[in-house]
Amino acid sequence: xxxxxxxxxxxxxxACAQCSRAQECFxxxxxxxxxxxxxxxxxxxxxxxxxxxxxxTVLGRKGNGCFFQGVAYNDGDEIPQNLTRSLCQASCLCxxxxxxxxxxxxxxxxxxxxxxxxxxxxxxxxxxxxYVCAENDIEKLPKCYMNGNEYRAGESMYPERESCYTCICxxxxxxxxxxxxxxxxxxxxxxxxxxxxxxVRTGCTPIYYKTPTCCPIGWRCPESSDxxxxxxxxxxxxxxxxxxxxxxxxxxxxKLSAANGSAVECQCSVPPMVTCxxxx
Numbered sequence: 175x176x177x178x179x180x181x182x183x184x185x186x187x188x189a190c191a192q193c194s195r196a197q198e199c200f201x202x203x204x205x206x207x208x209x210x211x212x213x214x215x216x217x218x219x220x221x222x223x224x225x226x227x228x229x230x231t232v233l234g235r236k237g238n239g240c241f242f243q244g245v246a247y248n249d250g251d252e253i254p255q256n257l258t259r260s261l262c263q264a265s266c267l268c269x270x271x272x273x274x275x276x277x278x279x280x281x282x283x284x285x286x287x288x289x290x291x292x293x294x295x296x297x298x299x300x301x302x303x304x305y306v307c308a309e310n311d312i313e314k315l316p317k318c319y320m321n322g323n324e325y326r327a328g329e330s331m332y333p334e335r336e337s338c339y340t341c342i343c344x345x346x347x348x349x350x351x352x353x354x355x356x357x358x359x360x361x362x363x364x365x366x367x368x369x370x371x372x373x374v375r376t377g378c379t380p381i382y383y384k385t386p387t388c389c390p391i392g393w394r395c396p397e398s399s400d401x402x403x404x405x406x407x408x409x410x411x412x413x414x415x416x417x418x419x420x421x422x423x424x425x426x427x428x429k430l431s432a433a434n435g436s437a438v439e440c441q442c443s444v445p446p447m448v449t450c451x452x453x454x
Contacts, residue, residue, distance in 0.1 A: 199223040202386040202449050203338070207366040208232050208374060209244015213414075226415060226445040233446070235375065240268035242367045253368075261365040262300040273371045294328035295342050297360055302328070318343035338362045338388035364389035377420055381438050381450045394433065394440055394450045396420025401431040405441075417442035424448060 205212070205227045212224035232241050238249035247253065253266035253273065263275040280301035281287040292312055293302035306312055306328065315326040321334045325343040333339050333353060341347070341359040353359045366389075367374065373393045380390030396419060405427035417424040424430070424442035430450075432438070440450040 200386055200443075202380070202444060202447065203364060203382070203388055203390070204366055204374075204380050204447065205229070205444075206361075207243075207364055208241060224444065227447075229446055233374070235271070238268075238271050240271060240273050240367070240371060242266075242273060256298075258365075258368065259300055260298050261363055261368060263365065263368050266368060271371070271375055273368050275368055292326045292328055293330075295330050297342055297358075316343070316345040316347075318347040318349070320349050333359075362389060366390070377418075379419060379440070379448045379450055381452055383452050386443075386449050386451065391452065392438075394430075394438060394448075396422075397433060399431070400433075403429040403431055405429060415445055417445045417448045419448045 201212075201224055204210075205224075208229070209232055210227035210229040213226045213228055215222045215225040231246075232244065235241060240247045240249075240251070242253050243257065247268040249268055249270060251268045253268070253275075255264055255266075258264065258266050258275065259278070262278040262280070264278050266273055266275040278300045282293065282302070287293075288305045288307065291305040291307040292315060294304045294306060295302050306315060306326075312326060315328065318325045318327070318329075318331065320331045320341065323331075325331055327343050327345060329343045331341040331343055333341065336353050338361055339353045339359050340362055341353070341356065344358045347358050348356070366380070370378075370390075370393065373395070376395065378393040378395040380386075381392040381394055382388065383391045400420060400422060402422055402424055404425075415426055417428075419430060419440075422430075426442055426445070428442050430440035430448060437454065438450050438452045440448045443449045
């Protein structure tokens, strides 16, 4: 099942990599997280950014089943721990259409742990696998540099300019390599289905801070007072190029009315879900 998600993520990243600098792919994070399939735009015979996503299977879920990374689970099924360990979640079960998990709590979360030691983190685990403490051993660890700071092999690094990536210092790390091409970096996993499967199931859409390419900061759920504000950008009559929000249908460029004076702006940009952005 892991390979299915890896292929999907690769498809999305490949699509974005083909965009020119003037046309970056601002792909909403939720699509890769819940396992939607990208439908790519074609420009001059070449595939570019996703123009929409096929989410029919995931968003059209019925009954008591669950989805995680695009894979269906029956009521009572356990999500394999190798898929949830890096998200610091364990014993994840599908119960009545909702995924419930036990949180893995690392000692580091509660303050400095084994002060003076270097934690040995990896990309696929939640907590450090071990610590290097002897001064002679620490001096032997390769160094990395990011954001003007020095790190030792095994330490986690967080790029300031790309907040939705995390990197692990390792021998051969090159901070001049693009993050999406760096083998020691990977996009942050939000675990949307693990933490908010009830929101996805009831038709809510994520609220992002400034850019839709990282983890949500909240959710916008359908309300009876919602209305569509038509825009001038719509030119496509393809019914697949519409966003659905509750009972509403929005064409590309159309927006949702603001909820109770909220500063969050929701617009149909990349169907089938409305993209909501909090700018400040």
